[in-house]
Amino acid sequence: MTKQDIIQSVSERLDLPKPQAAKLVQATFDALTESLVREGRVELRNFGIFQIKQRQARIGRNPKTGEQVHVAPRSTVTFKPGKEMELRVRQLDEPAAAPLQSARPAQSPSDGPTSA
Numbered sequence: 638m639t640k641q642d643i644i645q646s647v648s649e650r651l652d653l654p655k656p657q658a659a660k661l662v663q664a665t666f667d668a669l670t671e672s673l674v675r676e677g678r679v680e681l682r683n684f685g686i687f688q689i690k691q692r693q694a695r696i697g698r699n700p701k702t703g704e705q706v707h708v709a710p711r712s713t714v715t716f717k718p719g720k721e722m723e724l725r726v727r728q729l730d731e732p733a734a735a736p737l738q739s740a741r742p743a744q745s746p747s748d749g750p751t752s753a
Contacts (some may be wrong), residue, residue, distance in 0.1 A: 640662065640666075643662055644658050644659045644662050645658075647661060647662055669687070673687050673689060673714065674689075677689045681719070682719065683719050683720070683721040683722070684718075684719050684721075684722055685716055685717055685718040685719045685722055686716070686717045686719070687714060687715070687716055688714070688715050688716075688717070689712050689713070689714055689715075690712070690713055690714075690715050691710060691711075691712055692710060692711050692712070692713055693710055694707065694708060694709055694710040695708050696708070
């Protein structure tokens, strides 16, 4: 899903013109980014937590030459999904597993491999 897809969805759900929905979506993203930079953490109940974490300096390796290189410390954003999102994502695995099990015919122990 792209930003344009989100704008389209918001426009349809709220019955807003696309330009107005685009402003709403952009304002939401801007507010999240500003809060994350200012506070270091944004928690959205039932969605998840965005958090800034510090990566330590380390010694890396150039894959082409094998030469060791210094990797400077840096800040990065992590995301931990909320419980509701985690449950909904895990439900994606359940329907996929069920048809595979039911598609196999059950064999009894006396049914061995058959040769033709």
